[in-house]
Amino acid sequence: MGAGVVGASVALALRRDGHRVTLIDREGPCAGASFGNAGAIVNGSCTPTAMPGIVTDALRMLGRRHSPLSIRPAYLHKAVPWLVRFALESRRSRVIENARNLHALTDRAVGSWRQLTHRSGLGDLIHEGGWLTVYESEHSFEKSQDERDLMDANNVPYEVLFAADIQDLEGNLAPIFERGVFRKNSLLISNPFRLIQGMVDMLLNRGGEFRRFDVQSIDCCDGKIKIRAASESLVADKIVIATGAWSKSLAAQVGNNIPLETERGYHLMLPARNSGLLSRPVYSAESSFVLTPMESGLRLAGLDEFAGVEAAPDYRRIRRLLPEAKRLLPGIEGSEESVWMGCRPSLPDSLPVIGFAAQSRNILYAFGHQHLGMTLGPATGLIIADLVAGRNPGIDLAPYRPDRF
Template identity: 35%
Template sequence: MDKFDAIVLGAGIVGVSAAIHLLRRNRTVLILDRAAPGEGTSYGNAGVIEREGFYPIVFPRNLFELYRIARNTEARLHYNRRFLPRIAPWLLKLRRETGRRGVETYAEAMNPLLAHAAAEHGSLAGKSRAVEFFRGTGWLKGYRSAASFEAGTRAHLALAEEFGVRYQVLDAHEIVDLEPDIAPVFARAVLWPDSVSVSSPGGVTKAHARLFESMGGSIAQGDARSLRRENDLWVVDRATGPARAPDVVVALGPWAMDLLSPMGYRLPFAVKRGYHQHFKPRGDAGLDRPVVDVDHGYVLTPMRQGYRITTGIEFDERDAPATPVQMERVLPQARALFPLGEPVEREPWLGARPCFPDSMPIVGPAPKHPGLWLDIGHGHLGFTLGPATGRLIAEQITREMPFIDPAPFSALRFKGR
């Protein structure tokens, strides 16, 4: 078959989820990607489905914090000084979008999506036999001092109260009672019990891709940049020949603008790089849930490959060589927190997160081209939101009543901004 009802460009959790939701609505669907499903950003993340992700990454207002970041010695954020002029306009947009009004706008828009995120994951996992990857133990965010706890949680916990999201504040003794194998380095922590984690985000994505194929979907390798318009159809090239469809979903993560920029789209899109590496535990030490060391900017997560350390943000060219200085900076802190053994891989893995300055994705029609749909810019919540935004884009394509209001996620929101 060379004609489909829809083609999805991108085989990460976002694209695979959108493709399954389209199949469920009796569409014939092709997924096209250069790599196998779950090999990109969907592989390299902390594997958390966040219920409380309604507080965005904000531009710091505190002068002392800005000074610390400018020194470029922080583990939470690292930047290539030569890249700074390129990213500076985007950072100014981030500052504008994450003031008090912007945070409120983000929270109101994102909370409905986040409220459905775990259920949408569960709906797919039950069919794809991926339930074995999932843990309902929540995740723990630890703070090294009472001052950092107060500064880092005040606004976030207020939103949790507003939206009725459960949390539990723990003192130093309660933290160690919950996770006996971590050292008593945290003064306070917040347990978010309604967040769910997985032991292999790449494994989950691959399981969903197998479900997609078992339902009759097709997966092919090809370059999304071959997309073109022929008469009333979109056409892409694959190894077995061209494929055609009236509707195309762009779910290319950090590579989205490689396709969209030549088509005339000028979106405030940036890529935040990040690293992870797996380690063996020493002895029989273990964790029941992901643990965030907020002050030092990393997540320690039990995975099938070992204990994964996921670093913070790096600003550099998307395809620039790896500079894993953040991993070097957090490793001493992580080893002081938990008895880590030898690394599983010789070098850290490098990935990229696609972000807009308001931290919200675009999920809806592309303004300039009929039949072109965007499911991009999920930032730090790509794994969390993939199944939910997959449902939302499929409902818009098939003209169903959307399960939430898609208006906040329109590409048109950046017009004139």
């Protein structure tokens, strides 16, 4: 259930094992967060969102006029329980553990994407080039030392760059960056929508099905699972809930109260002639957004908004970042071509939920991949296929248990 990167990956992995698979989504494929992200496959990423000092940083950010973080006042009371848990996850002992458990998954990212796209032609949408974080001041670089400590602790390779190295890598960036951190073995998806659409086509070519179906209720009866939409129902032996930020209420129906929140993010597309300005996604540490060269143009992506899944987007927020993007990358030409908002599915510990529902082992969960769903989709698909087959997934799944909170 859910045809984003996670659901499509799960469907392909299950089909590969010979199961009869129907992928369902209430809209078409790739209608959620998987559509408009920054496209980075950040291999080995081990930085949870809740880092030491995040509470002070967040309070400071909320006080800024054009903050990358926002909480809609009308939503505050709903977000508070999640935010409290999130704050508790920023304690150093929790951060070290969350980083280790995040890394155990992200370490499989590139390998699982290679396996998924092998001999499919879809590999053409995935590019080498790495992930570059840039810092305008020594101070902000030093402030991010915790991130490098976590990478060191988890043996994640990276290079520290100086101004001249940054210019060598990305000569069109303004010469304002003093330091950079380069993760060479990360990859870029140049068109996430085409990639996921291609994955769904691959599923169909391999004998799977796709159906539009808006799941409203789930029942377990006589060893089968019945899912209902407004005017139809489907019966399956097993289901996998991979409906991203919309998974909370479905999981609640089958016995799990999961603290899933959405961290909403935005993008703004600039004309295709700007794509050549960069060779890889570049994340500005001070401005907290990514500039990604995509097939269809340069994508400015970021922001973190707490407003729930229902509230209308506020595109003024991403539009305000355009002058800042032009300051960092002065060659940007032309104006906005489109804007988009998507719902990142997030848990307070930055780890997804992967495992069985409380009510039945015929219901599995694969959601909550927060800022790293594009990185983790195929790795999650393989783990779910192992669980369904009763194979050992080769990873301790306790940290991702649905009942860990």
